[in-house]
Amino acid sequence: MADAPGKFYITTAIPYVNAAPHIGHALEFVQADVIARYHKLLGEDVFVTTGADENSLKNVKAAEGLHITTRELVDRNAMLFREFAERIGLSFSVFLRSSDKDIHWNGAQELWRRCMKAGDIYRKSYKGLYCVGCEAFYTEDELDDGICPVHKTKPEPVEEENYFFRLSKYQKELERAIESGEFRIIPVQRKNEILSFIKGGLEDFSISRSVARARGWGVPVPDDPTQIMYVWVDALSVYMTGVGFGRDESSFDKWWPADVHIVGKDIIRFHAVYWPALLLSAGIRLPKALLVHGFLTIEGQKMSKSLGNSVSPMELLKQYSTDELRYYLMRDPPTFDDGDFSENGLKDRINKELLGDLGNLVNRVLTLTEKSGMQSFSGPNELGGKLKLEEIRSRMDGMDIHMALESIMEFVRACNKYVNDKAPWKLDGKELESVLYNLLEGIRSISILLYPYIPATCEQIAQKLGTKITKLDDVAFRPSFTEKLSKGGYLFKKV
RNA sequence: AGCGAGGUGGGGUAGUCUGGAGUGCCCGUCGGGCUCAUAACCCGAAGAUCGGAAGUUCAAAUCUUCCCCUCGCUACCA
Numbered sequence: 001m002a003d004a005p006g007k008f009y010i011t012t013a014i015p016y017v018n019a020a021p022h023i024g025h026a027l028e029f030v031q032a033d034v035i036a037r038y039h040k041l042l043g044e045d046v047f048v049t050t051g052a053d054e055n056s057l058k059n060v061k062a063a064e065g066l067h068i069t070t071r072e073l074v075d076r077n078a079m080l081f082r083e084f085a086e087r088i089g090l091s092f093s094v095f096l097r098s099s100d101k102d103i104h105w106n107g108a109q110e111l112w113r114r115c116m117k118a119g120d121i122y123r124k125s126y127k128g129l130y131c132v133g134c135e136a137f138y139t140e141d142e143l144d145d146g147i148c149p150v151h152k153t154k155p156e157p158v159e160e161e162n163y164f165f166r167l168s169k170y171q172k173e174l175e176r177a178i179e180s181g182e183f184r185i186i187p188v189q190r191k192n193e194i195l196s197f198i199k200g201g202l203e204d205f206s207i208s209r210s211v212a213r214a215r216g217w218g219v220p221v222p223d224d225p226t227q228i229m230y231v232w233v234d235a236l237s238v239y240m241t242g243v244g245f246g247r248d249e250s251s252f253d254k255w256w257p258a259d260v261h262i263v264g265k266d267i268i269r270f271h272a273v274y275w276p277a278l279l280l281s282a283g284i285r286l287p288k289a290l291l292v293h294g295f296l297t298i299e300g301q302k303m304s305k306s307l308g309n310s311v312s313p314m315e316l317l318k319q320y321s322t323d324e325l326r327y328y329l330m331r332d333p334p335t336f337d338d339g340d341f342s343e344n345g346l347k348d349r350i351n352k353e354l355l356g357d358l359g360n361l362v363n364r365v366l367t368l369t370e371k372s373g374m375q376s377f378s379g380p381n382e383l384g385g386k387l388k389l390e391e392i393r394s395r396m397d398g399m400d401i402h403m404a405l406e407s408i409m410e411f412v413r414a415c416n417k418y419v420n421d422k423a424p425w426k427l428d429g430k431e432l433e434s435v436l437y438n439l440l441e442g443i444r445s446i447s448i449l450l451y452p453y454i455p456a457t458c459e460q461i462a463q464k465l466g467t468k469i470t471k472l473d474d475v476a477f478r479p480s481f482t483e484k485l486s487k488g489g490y491l492f493k494k495v
Numbered sequence: 496a497g498c499g500a501g502g503u504g505g506g507g508u509a510g511u512c513u514g515g516a517g518u519g520c521c522c523g524u525c526g527g528g529c530u531c532a533u534a535a536c537c538c539g540a541a542g543a544u545c546g547g548a549a550g551u552u553c554a555a556a557u558c559u560u561c562c563c564c565u566c567g568c569u570a571c572c573a
Contacts, residue, residue: 016573053573056573057572057573058573126571128571128572130572164571167570167571189499189500189567190567192498192499192500193499193567193568194568196498196499196568196569197498197568197569197570200498200569200570202570203570203571204571205570205571206571206572207571213572230571231573232571232573235573265567266573267573268568269568269570270573273570274571332507334508348522351533352522355533355534356533356534357534357535359532359533359534360532360533360534360535361532361534361535363531363532363534364531364532364535365531365532366532367531367532368532371531406521409521410520413535416532416534416535416536417535417536417537418536419531419532419535419536420529420530420531420535420536421536421537423529423530423531424531425530425531425532426531491533492533493533494533
């Protein structure tokens with residue numbers, strides 16, 4: 001597919017900031033960044049929105065548990081996430097907090113007004129079993145014999161009037177948009193899962209809470225001081241307000257629709273059903289794609305608070321470099337399925353692949369080149385055929401960044417094999433020059449291909465080669481290699 | 496319970512649609528070679544009744560039927 005030079009807009013989910021970042025956030029941030037940087041290599045203008053979901057009742061409760069105000073909690077934790085996003089190398093354009101009145105609130109309310117104008121919002125009373133202790137509604141099957149599992153009390157039936165959204169009205173349109181691929185859901189298993197859910201029939205859902213139930217925390221419903229917007233309506237609209245909706249229309253027009261939203265499998269319904277329905281109602285274009293990634297287990301076990309096994313990426317980054325962690329997260333777990341995080345696995349990937357395969361390749365080739373005393377290199381292209389650029393591109397286009405990385409690493413191994421097969425240490429003259437030419441162009445290509453995954457390392461490789469990280473189109477064997485090399489030290493050290 | 500995905504040498508996968516010797520890839524184990532390299536690469540070895548049973552076929556990991564197991568999804572509180 002020819003790259004129409006243009007814009008590319010990508011978002012991460014905005015995490016609840018009721019706790020510190022864990023390794024799962026790292027996975028998603030890196031995935032988003034790899035895709036973003038890849039599109040920069042394609043020459044596109046890229047915008048990345050990430051941020052924090054701060055209007056959830058969960059944050060209110062977490063703050064109560066810590067005996068601080070909600071504002072203090074979200075300020076503190078949002079800062080942790082922002083710092084973390086920077087440390088992991090997420091090249092975000094905006095870090096938008098949903099409690100940011102100036103940037104976010106008007107846009108969120110504007111979405112509401114448009115749905116209202118379309119006649120898709122109406123008032124209805126909602127009945128539910130409410131546990132006063134939990135301050136939450138329960139469904140029958142969540143209770144133990146009608147008793148709250150936490151407080152061992154019987155929840156009271158409570159009736160409250162809320163606003164509802166006519167989701168039912170959009171069933172057919174959603175089906176069509178998803179089936180036709182106008183709104184792509186990746187991978188296809190998730191698409192099928194959502195389609196079967198939609199075909200099962202959609203019911204309208206509540207999109208507001210009483211001020212009391214929301215504890216007065218959140219985005220107010222326009223023209224109704226008694227109600228707060230349901231946190232998902234507000235959180236989802238961050239994807240639009242991040243690029244200017246309700247605030248800077250020319251920016252919004254430039255970037256919207258989003259090219260892809262990246263989310264975990266737990267929140268697929270909000271993104272694949274509620275969100276596009278709200279947009280259809282408001283007369284706003286649908287995002288082009290939704291990428292649903294899996295979850296990480298920790299050393300084979302589910303991440304859980306009771307096990308206390310959650311892994312802090314900030315702690316890991318004290319021992320391992322950003323690139324090392326990024327590489328492992330993209331290399332080990334498959335993009336679309338669950339994977340396992342283990343520190344031994346991380347060490348193996350660093351020692352075997354980053355150091356043993358990539359680092360060693362760069363080092364041995366630069367050593368051989370230095371010893372040759374040659375300055376410019378050319379010869380027949382013998383190695384370029386091993387590089388499956390089309391496969392890499394099509395995998396990246398399908399957002400299978402794990403398999404795309406596999407294709408790139410295959411080429412790294414092919415380069416190492418080429419060194420052995422040719423045994424350049426036994427060669428001289430034209431023969432040696434030709435082998436070095438192939439290897440230098442190979443490594444230059446690798447430095448560009450791996451750049452989305454391990455940017456700092458690739459900058460270092462480019463520096464050693466005297467080249468620059470340019471465009472994906474420059475991944476090709478040029479007729480000759482004439483840059484000035486500077487070997488420098490090792491790229492990685494054994495862990 | 497219903498719908499969906501999956502069960503392939505020690506681990507992870509590809510192969511299944513369009514049947515054809517258990518074939519491939521990554522990791523791990525053992526032995527050997529090579530040596531420019533914080534080392535890679537090559538050769539060889541051990542290790543699987545391709546979840547189970549029955550059927551179709553000259554031939555089944557692959558097609559059919561039944562069964563077992565795992566994991567998702569089955570709505571408003573993320």
